[in-house]
Amino acid sequence: MNETVSPLLKVVVGIILLIVVAPLVVPLLMSISDTPFIVFPPQGFTLKWYGAVLANPEARASFLFSLELAAIVTGVSLLLGVPCAAGLTRFKLPGQDAILGLILSPLIVPLIVTGVALLQLFAMLGSRATLLQLVIGHTVVCLPYVIRSVSASLLLVNRNLEDAASVLGAPPHIVATRVIWPQVRPGILAGGIFSFIVSFDDYPISMWLADGNHFPVPLYLYTVIERSFDPSIAAIASLMIFFALLLVLVIEKVFGLSLARLAS
């Protein structure tokens, strides 16, 4: 089996993986440098930049706001997306292709364009509700992922099990909770996690709709990179990388989902 992967290929893959990891490792190294500016290789060792970042009220406010936004967006996406996936997979709807096309099209239109189009619409409507606008913008993008993921697991549901349960006299709510739910749970979970990540990481929609009081983490990071040059930026970047690693662990160990499945 292993014969199909030649040693030369392994070396090439190793080099590519090193390049892939490099931009995530270098900020880690620089964040501990005891110099007032960024320099490679790092000199000395200090954790003071981490202290500075964690004590920064702006950074904390952005982080909390992003968590709140992502949580609301995930809730709304699931609330809209799960019934929609059920409707799409369990019913023959005339015009199903058109409906599917509409649902998936936010994945095709560039996010930056969706964002600017929404800003234009909200300006036309005279809306000032920033949080609501951000929730709407992010939900537009997260819905396709949720619906795709939940539909995929609903299509795999074994209808015979439901029929068997019903024939044996299980009332609908028992069928739903004890037969259908265990089968679609991974799909709903994956869709929820995915929409949380997409919302938490979004830049191209938030850049149009956010304001100073509703300032998600990616926008905050960008402004920090633009205006300061000390290793505290590297410390923030490192914290975000640790956060991502934590997410990988949670997804793989706690939820028992594989990253590869989530991404496909």
Next chain:
Amino acid sequence: MSRADIIDVTASSSPDLRAAREIPEGWISRLAGKAWSLLSGRYTGYLLVAPTVLFLAAWFLWPVLTMVYLSLTAHSVDGVMVEGFTLENYIRLFSSDLYFRILMRTIRIALMTSLFAALFAYPLAITIARGGPTLARLVTITILAPLLVNVVVRSYGWQTILNKTGALAWVLKLLGVSNPPVLLYTEWAVLIACVHVYLPFVVMPLAGAIGRIDRTVEEAARVAGATRFSVFLRVIFPLSLPGLAVGVSLVFSLSAAAYVTPQILGGNFSPLLGTLIEQQILTLNDWPFGAAISTLLIAMVLASNLIFLKLVSRRFARWTAGAR
């Protein structure tokens, strides 16, 4: 006979169901059950789909169509809308040297990102599809984990490498290069970071396509005396084209519309269309022109989907027609 009677009858006959009934059911599960039992109605399918369809019609379709419409209008110098349709914005986009250069740069970077991403993706995808389970898992995780790291952070990571005092300059100095080139704030920096950011989007579909290739086809070619390289060129590459097309069209679309990466690594020296939209709308307040660039971006993405997916699938069908 009421529903409760049915439950009682079956509950006594099936211990499993009795156990199920004894578990106190919360209102959530009752509600879910009610909802599920409704799923037999005639219009239920539409009722389930309607909220999402209305949501997307109102907050996606409407704004995007309004924007396309806006791109066909014009406003005079003092900001008053001019009546009627005009192609003025598009003519300006193609006739002005500055804007045309940005358009060409966008297409160039998107194409080169696709090309390099595809080049790097093949070794990775082959290893994922054909390597042992441990190796495949290692490569998959290493490729996918960066997706969870924010794009701003990943772009910043490249800044720390390509900087004048960055890691690359340090390595090159160690290797004896006396005057290492500074890549930061050039098109090369944008290209490198874009390839890094969008690489997973071509690796995964490619690995899927290679995984679906029948191993016996490769073995037959090997037994017949083909070298590893010609097996790749004449078996793996042609049979992996559908996966490559999916990945490349994704990478092209994403990098053509990229904003963060070009901003952080290209600075003000190599803006792409995304930056141009942002400038026209937030700085110059020229909505019709910004809308025209946005519409052009949508058109480019649709065209790339059409070219990569439709064309390749047709060719592919013809190429493999004999093999099936």
